[in-house]
Amino acid sequence: MRKVFHVSxxxxxxxxxxxxxxxxxxxxxRHSYSFERLADGTFMFFLDGRGFSIVDLRSMGMNEGxxxxxxxxLLVDGHEFSLTVDDEQSLLLKSLLQSQAPSxxxxxxxxxxxxxxxxxxxxxxxxxxxxxxxxxxEAMKMENEVRCPEKGTVKExxxxxxxxxxxxxxxxxxxx
Amino acid sequence: MTTKRQIKRLLIVNRGEIAIRVIRAxxxxxxxxxxxxxxxxxxxxxxxxxxxxxxxxGVSAKESYLNxxxxxxIAEQAQVxxxxxxxxxxxxxxxxVERVEQAGFLFVGPSSRAIRAMGDKTSARRIAKSxxxxxxxxxxxxxxxxxxxxxxxxxxGFPVLIKAAAGGGGKGMRVVQSVEEFSSSFRMAQSEARNAxxxxxxxxxxxxxxxxxxxxxxLGDHYGHVIHLGERECSIQRRHQKVIExxxxxxxxxxxRRAMGEAAVMAAKEAGYSNAGTIEFLVDANRNFYxxxxxxxxxxxxxxxxxxxxxxxxxxxLQIAMGEPLPWKQEDIRFTGHALxxxxxxxxxxxxxxxxTGTLHIYTTPEGPRVRVDxxxxxxxxxxxxxxxLLAKVVTFGSSRHEAIETMKRALSEFIVGGVRTTIPFCEFxxxxxEFRAGSFDTHFVSRTFSAxxxxxxxxxxxxxxxxxxxxxxxxxxxxxxxxxHVEKGSHSLWKKRREETYRPS
Numbered sequence: 001m002r003k004v005f006h007v008s009x010x011x012x013x014x015x016x017x018x019x020x021x022x023x024x025x026x027x028x029x030r031h032s033y034s035f036e037r038l039a040d041g042t043f044m045f046f047l048d049g050r051g052f053s054i055v056d057l058r059s060m061g062m063n064e065g066x067x068x069x070x071x072x073x074l075l076v077d078g079h080e081f082s083l084t085v086d087d088e089q090s091l092l093l094k095s096l097l098q099s100q101a102p103s104x105x106x107x108x109x110x111x112x113x114x115x116x117x118x119x120x121x122x123x124x125x126x127x128x129x130x131x132x133x134x135x136x137x138e139a140m141k142m143e144n145e146v147r148c149p150e151k152g153t154v155k156e157x158x159x160x161x162x163x164x165x166x167x168x169x170x171x172x173x174x175x176x
Numbered sequence: 177m178t179t180k181r182q183i184k185r186l187l188i189v190n191r192g193e194i195a196i197r198v199i200r201a202x203x204x205x206x207x208x209x210x211x212x213x214x215x216x217x218x219x220x221x222x223x224x225x226x227x228x229x230x231x232x233x234g235v236s237a238k239e240s241y242l243n244x245x246x247x248x249x250i251a252e253q254a255q256v257x258x259x260x261x262x263x264x265x266x267x268x269x270x271x272x273v274e275r276v277e278q279a280g281f282l283f284v285g286p287s288s289r290a291i292r293a294m295g296d297k298t299s300a301r302r303i304a305k306s307x308x309x310x311x312x313x314x315x316x317x318x319x320x321x322x323x324x325x326x327x328x329x330x331x332x333g334f335p336v337l338i339k340a341a342a343g344g345g346g347k348g349m350r351v352v353q354s355v356e357e358f359s360s361s362f363r364m365a366q367s368e369a370r371n372a373x374x375x376x377x378x379x380x381x382x383x384x385x386x387x388x389x390x391x392x393x394x395l396g397d398h399y400g401h402v403i404h405l406g407e408r409e410c411s412i413q414r415r416h417q418k419v420i421e422x423x424x425x426x427x428x429x430x431x432x433r434r435a436m437g438e439a440a441v442m443a444a445k446e447a448g449y450s451n452a453g454t455i456e457f458l459v460d461a462n463r464n465f466y467x468x469x470x471x472x473x474x475x476x477x478x479x480x481x482x483x484x485x486x487x488x489x490x491x492x493x494l495q496i497a498m499g500e501p502l503p504w505k506q507e508d509i510r511f512t513g514h515a516l517x518x519x520x521x522x523x524x525x526x527x528x529x530x531x532x533t534g535t536l537h538i539y540t541t542p543e544g545p546r547v548r549v550d551x552x553x554x555x556x557x558x559x560x561x562x563x564x565x566l567l568a569k570v571v572t573f574g575s576s577r578h579e580a581i582e583t584m585k586r587a588l589s590e591f592i593v594g595g596v597r598t599t600i601p602f603c604e605f606x607x608x609x610x611e612f613r614a615g616s617f618d619t620h621f622v623s624r625t626f627s628a629x630x631x632x633x634x635x636x637x638x639x640x641x642x643x644x645x646x647x648x649x650x651x652x653x654x655x656x657x658x659x660x661x662h663v664e665k666g667s668h669s670l671w672k673k674r675r676e677e678t679y680r681p682s
Contacts, residue, residue, distance in 0.1 A: 005650070007643045010632055016647045024644055031640075035648045042538065045645055052641045055594045056649050060537040062595060072646040075538065078592040079601060079635050081642040085650040112530045114561050118367075136364070139561040140531040142347070142415075143368050147528065167533065 006091060009083035052077050106155055106175040109146060111165040115139030119161055122172070126154045134172050137165070152176045180499035183207055183258045183282060187251050188226070190262030191241060192552030193568055194474070195222035198260045201490035202227075210254050212247065214240030216562060221554055230254060236562055241265045242374070244272050248279055258282035258497055264564060267473040268295040268342065269373070284497040286396075286451050286472050293447040295472040297341050298379050303446055304467035309439045311467045312458060314381025322362050325380050326355060332382045338362055340369035341377040343469075346416035348372060351383055384466070386618040387458040389413065390425050391471075392440035393481045395492055396450045397502040404437035405485050406511055408477055410456075412606055414529050414622045419599060420606055421477040422516045423484050426577065426615025427459065436465055441506075443470065451496050452478070452489055476519065479548060479571040483515035514580040515573050518588060518603040522565040525602035526628040531565045534558075538594030542587035546573040546580075549587075559596050567598065577615070581607055601631050608634065 005016045017025040024031050035054075036044045043054040055075035062073050070090055073082050086094065119136040122128060132148040152174040159171055185208045188198045195211060199222065202209040211226030215235045223229040230250045232240040240246075242265055251259060259276055261267035267285065274288035285291070294300045298318050304311050313332050318341045319325045329336040329352065338361055340348030348369030350361040362378065370376040389410045396402035409425030410418045428436070440455035447470075454475050456468040478489045487504075496502070523529045539555040551568035559565065570587050574580030585607050588600050609625060611617045 003651070005647045007646055009642075010639060012639070014643050016643060018647065018651065024647075026640060026643060031644065033644060033648075035645070037652075040538075043645070043648075045641060045648075047641045047644055050641075052638070052645070053592065054641075054645045054649075055538050055592065057537065057594050058649070060535075060595065062534070062537065070650075072649050074642065074645055074649060075592065075594050076638045076642045076645060077589065079638050079642075080594075080597065081635075081638070081646070083642060083646040085646050112524065112527055113533045138371075139533075140563065140565050142531065143364055144528075144530055 004088060006086045007083050008086075009081065106173050107150060107152070108158075108170045108173045109134065109149065111137065111167055111169045111171055112146075113137075113139050114167050115144070115165060117159045117161060117163045117165060117171070118143065120157060120159070121145075122154050122157070124154050124157060128152060128154060128174065135159070137171075146171060148174065150174065150176070181257070181282060183284075183494060183498055185210060185254065185256040185258075186284070186494070187247075187254060187256040187259045187281075188212070188222075188262065189241065189247055189259055190265055190267075191217055191220060191222055191563065192566060193550045194262035194264075194476070194552075196225050196552055197550055198262060198490055199225045201488065201494060205491060205494060207494070210256055212241065212250060214562070216558070216560055220557070221552055228254065237265065238371075241563075244275060248275060251276075251279070251281055256281065258284055258494075260284040260493070261473065263471075263473050263476055268471070270295060282497050284451065284493050285474075286449050286453065290447050290449045291472045294443070294449060294453070294470040295342070297339060297343060297469045298377075300443075300447075300470050301467070304443055307439075307442055307446055309443060309467045310465065312381045312384055315379045318377035318379050319362075322359060325362055325378075326358050328380050329358060330355065332380075335383040336380050337383045338365040338378050338380055340365060340373060340375070341379055342373035342375035343369060346413075348378065349416050351416075384458050384460065386620060387411075387460055388425070388427060388617075389418075389456065389468075389619050390428060390436070390459050390465070391454045391456040391475075392436050393475070393478070393489070394440050394444050394449070394453050394455065395487075395489075395496070395502060395504075396444055396453070397496050398450050398499055399501055400445065400448075401502050402441045402444045402449065403502060403504060403506045403509060404440050405481050405487060405489075405509055407433060407436060408454075408475075408480055410477065411617055411619045412612070412621055413619055414602075414626075418477065419519050419521075419622075420517065420603060420612075421480055422514065422577070422580070423480040424511060424514065427463065432459075432463055432465070437506075439465075439467070443467070452493050476566070476569065477517050479550060479569065480515040480517050483548070483571060483573050484511045484513060485509060486512070513573055513575050514577045515571060516577075516580040516584050517569055517571045518584060518607075519566060519599065520568045520570060520591065520593075520603075521599045522559045522567055522596040523599055524597040525599055525605075525626075526597070526631060529599075529602075531561065532559070532597040533561055534596045536593065536595045538592055540590070540592040541568065542570060542590035544587065544590070546583050547571070547587045548573075567593070567596075578613075581613065601634065602626070605630055605634055 034046045041056040041059040045052045045054045057073040115137040121133045128148045133145045155175040156173040187210045199209040209226045211229040213223045234240040266272045270288045270292040276283045335353045338350045350365045352361045366376040393405040408423045410421045412420040454471040457465040459465045524532045541549045548571040572583040
């Protein structure tokens with residue numbers, strides 16, 4: 001039975017077809033593999049004869065909130081990858097949901113770690129450019145400047161000075 | 177001061193890898209190690225490694241590792257002979273050291289007087305200037321007001337650096353490009369300095385363009401004998417904090433080493449300095465050096481000096497504190513090979529080096545020839561926002577710089593951390609970069625060459641295995657659409673079966 005997946009991440013989408021327990025086709029190229037579970041969500045993985053260590057971070061409760069239900073977070077030889085894995089049904093479902101949702105042209109910047117907002121550097125309605133300082137988040141004894149990821153207008157500020165925030169809390173929404 | 181006194185019990189006023197480093201020296205010298213721990217550190221590795229451990233109760237650094245009263249009370253109760261401060265926290269706090277001295281304990285470090293003279297960056301600049309050691313242009317006294325700072329900065333010309341008088345470790349330091357930026361940078365530097373050192377005095381110096389940051393390790397005993405142990409190259413920095421250090425420096429030859437070493441020894445002698453210390457210099461493109469500041473404590477990067485000189489700096493510190501004379505003369509110090517250190521911080525190099533918090537789900541440190549790991553954590557530990565995010569230091573040695581670099585690349589490939597993001601991929605980027613490998617770089621190397629997309633490029637070769645593995649993980653963990661599970665019944669892959677057989681969520 002053919003099983004086809006779409007894997008996206010790192011600005012790329014690949015089509016992956018699992019042929020059997022030791023061969024796979026990725027973007028029309030056939031590769032051999034073996035995949036052995038070790039302890040605690042770690043795996044020994046061989047692809048075309050080359051060995052890699054794999055850690056399944058998702059199974060350890062890690063979820064950055066950025067990859068959603070169909071995402072996988074894994075370490076390959078210690079390097080972290082967040083990839084979205086869809087099969088044909090989940091892609092279909094996603095496209096249905098997307099067509100119903102209102103088109104959104106805003107991006108919400110979230111706290112990358114728990115900390116204390118010590119200063120807001122912008123105001124609602126202000127034009128901001130990529131790299132502009134938005135606010136100061138204090139954590140680990142350091143004052144960290146949260147910078148603007150893309151050009152736009154400040155639509156909403158979700159925090160005030162001296163607000164303690166959790167990892168993933170919304171900070172500022174930018175509208176294109 | 178000049179009498180010999182044994183240390184039988186040592187209180188270590190620190191946490192993480194440096195506490196463990198000092199505990200190791202204690203074990204080798206037959207000294208009983210006594211650790212302290214904050215509330216979240218109750219089960220930390222340093223607590224387990226020590227012979228005895230006492231609680232500091234609080235959570236924040238201020239309530240715990242900076243709480244002088246509590247620390248001194250524990251020192252009394254535990255009947256220790258001496259305190260070792262490690263680096264950071266109270267290590268360069270003159271008034272704390274004075275209280276330690278007055279309470280009758282030995283302090284494993286310089287006297288409070290020497291700390292005040294050299295640890296205070298403005299006073300150290302004054303001393304260096306008086307000895308004819310070149311210093312970077314700027315203020316000799318701390319700033320009285322923001323306005324004074326703006327005036328001086330305008331006079332010496334932007335960009336300038338605002339620095340904490342009590343500073344170190346890049347904390348309380350800001351680069352200011354223009355008059356407009358001065359006010360906010362001044363306040364940020366002040367508040368960071370207040371939080372980190374309990375002292376908000378700041379000063380201004382000219383921001384030297386494209387410098388190398390080279391420092392000299394010194395050791396002095398209680399009898400006025402001071403030697404230097406060569407240099408460490410520390411130009412690879414992000415946010416003014418070092419990430420990769422090495423000894424020897426690719427730009428320092430014997431002549432420059434001798435000149436910088438002599439200047440460092442002269443400054444230390446002038447300040448009546450004893451124990452281990454480091455004099456930091458900026459070196460410009462023409463190999464002129466300028467006194468920057470002195471760190472009146474053990475440095476994070478001390479292992480590279482230990483490896484090229486064969487001298488155990490922590491043991492030397494303890495011997496000096498016990499009143500032993502230095503067993504070496506300057507001509508006894510020989511340098512062998514090349515040592516390199518990578519600092520592994522819980523930070524996200526893809527996101528502006530923001531601290532990264534979480535549980536260490538996977539934590540495997542490197543092994544093998546010519547690799548030393550000074551590590552403070554283990555699998556399952558929680559990395560919180562409360563303290564410095566340094567997890568471990570990887571130090572490698574080679575008969576040449578090239579060999580040390582290759583060994584480091586190999587060692588870092590073995591270091592697997594899951595649960596928090598770390599500077600490992602960033603260090604790998606540096607070690608593979610042409611400029612670094614050629615030894616021609618300056619303190620702007622990181623801002624000039626590094627971006628998150630560089631990491632994506634370096635990890636390109638891992639993308640295909642990541643893609644295939646992600647599908648295998650997905651299929652081993654069940655259907656993508658749980659509600660359609662029954663439809664799939666007939667098509668269970670081997671991975672699914674294996675999951676059912678071996679994967680039992682607790």
